[in-house]
Amino acid sequence: MPLAKLIGRWAMHPFSKALPPLGDTERAALEAGTVGFEGRLFAGNPDFDVLSGVGPNKLTARELAFLDHEVRELCYMLDDHAIDEARDLPPEVWRYLREKRFFGMIIPEEFGGLGFGHYAHATVVARIATVNVATAVTVMVPNSLGPAELLLRYGTDAQKEHYLPRLADGRELPCFGLTSPYAGSDAASIPDRGVVVEREFNGRMTRGFLVDFDKRYITLAPVATVVGLAFHAVDQSRPEGQRDLGITCALIPVPHEGMEIGRRHRPMDSAFMNGPIHGRQVFVPMDWIIGGEKQVGQGWRMLMECLAAGRAISLPALGSAMQQTALYVSNGYGQIREQFGMPVGRFHAVAGLVAQMSAELYASDAARRFTAAALDKGERPSVASAILKVQLTEAGRRAVNHGMDILGGKGIIYGPSNLLGVSYRQAPIAITVEGANILTRALIVFGQGAVRCHPHVLDEMAAVQAKDETALGRALIAHGKHVATNLWHSVFGAPVLGEPPRELEHEARLLARMSAKYALTADLAMGMLGGKLKRMELLSARLGDVLAHLYLASACIWRYGVDASPELLPFARAAIRLQLDEAGKILRDLYGNLPTAGRRVIGALVLRRTAHLAPLRDVQLLELSDLLRKNPRIVERLAPDLSEPAAGGLRDLMHAMQLGAQLGDTTAALNKVLRRTNSLEEAAHSAPDPELALAYLKAADKVIQVDDFEGPPRGADGRADLNRAASPAGLDVPAAPAGQSAPPAQSAPQPSAHRPERTIPPRVPAM
Numbered sequence: 102m103p104l105a106k107l108i109g110r111w112a113m114h115p116f117s118k119a120l121p122p123l124g125d126t127e128r129a130a131l132e133a134g135t136v137g138f139e140g141r142l143f144a145g146n147p148d149f150d151v152l153s154g155v156g157p158n159k160l161t162a163r164e165l166a167f168l169d170h171e172v173r174e175l176c177y178m179l180d181d182h183a184i185d186e187a188r189d190l191p192p193e194v195w196r197y198l199r200e201k202r203f204f205g206m207i208i209p210e211e212f213g214g215l216g217f218g219h220y221a222h223a224t225v226v227a228r229i230a231t232v233n234v235a236t237a238v239t240v241m242v243p244n245s246l247g248p249a250e251l252l253l254r255y256g257t258d259a260q261k262e263h264y265l266p267r268l269a270d271g272r273e274l275p276c277f278g279l280t281s282p283y284a285g286s287d288a289a290s291i292p293d294r295g296v297v298v299e300r301e302f303n304g305r306m307t308r309g310f311l312v313d314f315d316k317r318y319i320t321l322a323p324v325a326t327v328v329g330l331a332f333h334a335v336d337q338s339r340p341e342g343q344r345d346l347g348i349t350c351a352l353i354p355v356p357h358e359g360m361e362i363g364r365r366h367r368p369m370d371s372a373f374m375n376g377p378i379h380g381r382q383v384f385v386p387m388d389w390i391i392g393g394e395k396q397v398g399q400g401w402r403m404l405m406e407c408l409a410a411g412r413a414i415s416l417p418a419l420g421s422a423m424q425q426t427a428l429y430v431s432n433g434y435g436q437i438r439e440q441f442g443m444p445v446g447r448f449h450a451v452a453g454l455v456a457q458m459s460a461e462l463y464a465s466d467a468a469r470r471f472t473a474a475a476l477d478k479g480e481r482p483s484v485a486s487a488i489l490k491v492q493l494t495e496a497g498r499r500a501v502n503h504g505m506d507i508l509g510g511k512g513i514i515y516g517p518s519n520l521l522g523v524s525y526r527q528a529p530i531a532i533t534v535e536g537a538n539i540l541t542r543a544l545i546v547f548g549q550g551a552v553r554c555h556p557h558v559l560d561e562m563a564a565v566q567a568k569d570e571t572a573l574g575r576a577l578i579a580h581g582k583h584v585a586t587n588l589w590h591s592v593f594g595a596p597v598l599g600e601p602p603r604e605l606e607h608e609a610r611l612l613a614r615m616s617a618k619y620a621l622t623a624d625l626a627m628g629m630l631g632g633k634l635k636r637m638e639l640l641s642a643r644l645g646d647v648l649a650h651l652y653l654a655s656a657c658i659w660r661y662g663v664d665a666s667p668e669l670l671p672f673a674r675a676a677i678r679l680q681l682d683e684a685g686k687i688l689r690d691l692y693g694n695l696p697t698a699g700r701r702v703i704g705a706l707v708l709r710r711t712a713h714l715a716p717l718r719d720v721q722l723l724e725l726s727d728l729l730r731k732n733p734r735i736v737e738r739l740a741p742d743l744s745e746p747a748a749g750g751l752r753d754l755m756h757a758m759q760l761g762a763q764l765g766d767t768t769a770a771l772n773k774v775l776r777r778t779n780s781l782e783e784a785a786h787s788a789p790d791p792e793l794a795l796a797y798l799k800a801a802d803k804v805i806q807v808d809d810f811e812g813p814p815r816g817a818d819g820r821a822d823l824n825r826a827a828s829p830a831g832l833d834v835p836a837a838p839a840g841q842s843a844p845p846a847q848s849a850p851q852p853s854a855h856r857p858e859r860t861i862p863p864r865v866p867a868m
Contacts (some may be wrong), residue, residue, distance in 0.1 A: 514810020
């Protein structure tokens with residue numbers, strides 16, 4: 102008997118028990134997308150020629166022109182505070198978004214869209230988000246997971262011809278209803294049901310579904326004119342056990358009998374539109390199923406395949422925008438604001454934070470750009486997309502938190518001149534949506550990555566399900582060689598495959614070795630714990646995090662190679678060092694928590710000779726901070742998407758920084774005179790160019806000041822009248838009598854006017 106068959110026969114029973122069973126929804130998720138460089142990291146053999154082969158990001162002439170003109174003009178229209186106060190975009194912004202086809206970026210030109218690539222799409226969202234997140238969300242939703250992408254990939258010709266031109270020019274505004282009150286992260290278990298029926302519709306008997314549904318957290322629902330809907334399709338005419346047809350996606354026009362757009366929700370009181378959708382006995386003709394009747398039951402596969410790419414674009418762009426804005430604000434304010442006679446940015450506690458923010462931004466934006474380049478080459482890396490979603494939204498939240506610490510009192514006073522307050526409030530939104538990070542880390546990055554990225558696990562699972570002993574044996578023999586190779590590389594050193602940039606050869610060697618250690622650890626964890634690892638989410642999340650940090654470190658090497666920017670070399674090295682150090686710390690924690698005997702011995706063996714992964718030293722952080730302060734071009738390279746808004750604190754800071762750059766080193770002397778004289782004019786006269794100096798001092802003073810608002814009215818005796826109070830909008834409202842509740846604040850008017858007027862029949866034509 103061949104050795105492979107013998108091994109397979111011996112292993113079939115224990116492997117059948119150890120490997121977790123795969124349901125249809127899990128299988129669809131696993132089969133969605135492709136495997137990119139993350140697969141090589143998971144296998145322990147990163148090849149730097151493959152990495153560099155992805156190539157640089159490319160923008161077409163049309164995409165560059167759109168960024169330089171339409172996007173820039175849009176950002177000039179955005180006032181973050183005013184939009185936040187109004188809880189809506191101004192009418193002229195809604196109109197501009199439609200006219201310039203911001204809602205049709207991913208729709209091909211043949212259907213009237215812009216036909217942009219993934220990198221251009223992400224860059225547009227990032228640039229808008231640096232000045233106003235609500236507008237960025239409004240733009241990204243029609244171009245993200247929703248009707249347009251589903252129609253492009255799966256729609257019938259009639260559906261494409263009907264809807265895509267109207268989505269491209271804004272005559273239709275879409276939303277997509279997936280999440281239900283009782284099915285959030287477990288979206289595959291949505292309780293919404295549609296039963297196959299036949300009834301009279303538009304004067305003829307029509308086959309379709311009668312659907313009951315309850316959806317919430319649906320962005321753009323209050324202004325949508327077409328609703329994408331996911332529901333479980335059921336055919337009660339079939340035999341028992343065959344009636345559930347699977348999750349199905351449909352398009353429903355607004356209005357439609359039985360469907361109701363609910364009262365608006367306000368996520369963290371943000372200005373973008375969000376709300377619930379309800380439906381009772383809603384008739385959905387088969388023509389409205391995306392892809393027609395042949396695609397009934399294929400909705401989950403559709404959604405997973407779209408998310409395989411979509412997670413890498415919109416939300417990572419928001420996270421990157423938050424990082425870029427926070428770095429610019431922290432570095433700039435640190436140069437303008439003085440305490441104890443020197444700029445606060447020179448204090449080591451502040452300088453260290455700013456330097457760390459810059460290194461994290463280099464890494465996260467490298468990963469975003471690398472993945473966008475892979476997407477534009479036709480890949481759909483589902484695991485890498487999940488990595489980006491988690492890592493960049495978390496990095497955005499950390500950066501804004503650091504920025505708020507640096508701003509101090511300036512950061513917490515509400516008003517037009519606040520620099521990060523709105524972003525601070527909105528940061529948790531990106532953490533939560535499109536798969537909450539707490540779930541994605543454990544169940545997607547590693548849970549899906551362990552099967553998709555591992556070179557042999559998927560073969561073993563297929564062999565077990567097929568009861569093929571020979572195939573299982575062959576896969577196990579190959580798996581054994583794989584483990585032995587990574588053990589050798591972990592203990593004695595891993596080879597560097599390919600040619601990384603010469604300046605980063607040392608970092609590439611460290612990465613190759615850490616990749617081998619990770620690959621071996623993943624195999625040990627899966628071998629020791631089997632199917633239990635799926636439920637041990639603290640361990641699987643750690644394994645996912647290590648893969649994520651290795652991916653970001655790899656992207657740093659790629660970015661330096663394609664940018665060839667020597668001035669950013671210190672930031673590239675620092676970024677890689679931070680990512681590898683974090684990966685090493687997580688692996689040590691992992692071995693400390695494995696529920697198996699001898700885990701410390703195994704961990705000590707695998708992680709030996711990792712002292713070189715020490716984090717950045719204080720002196721290195723301070724060197725980075727000095728570079729940021731002294732060379733404005735470096736900040737521009739690290740935050741290339743930062744855009745100028747219509748008004749507000751960010752624009753004031755930009756103005757002050759521009760004037761400060763013209764003054765050069767004389768700002769320190771100016772501030773010294775200002776402290777002594779307490780007079781802007783007198784301090785300005787001490788400078789070689791008094792007019793420029795006065796302009797700078799006034800601009801810097803505007804940045805330092807905070808906003809104030811009307812307080813409670815005062816009586817003739819000068820005391821506050823506590824029987825009246827000022828409303829948040831600045832209008833006096835009567836205080837409630839003792840023992841009674843205060844009247845509720847008036848809600849912002851519902852923006853129904855933003856729904857485009859219909860000039861066409863509100864349904865897909867019959868096939």
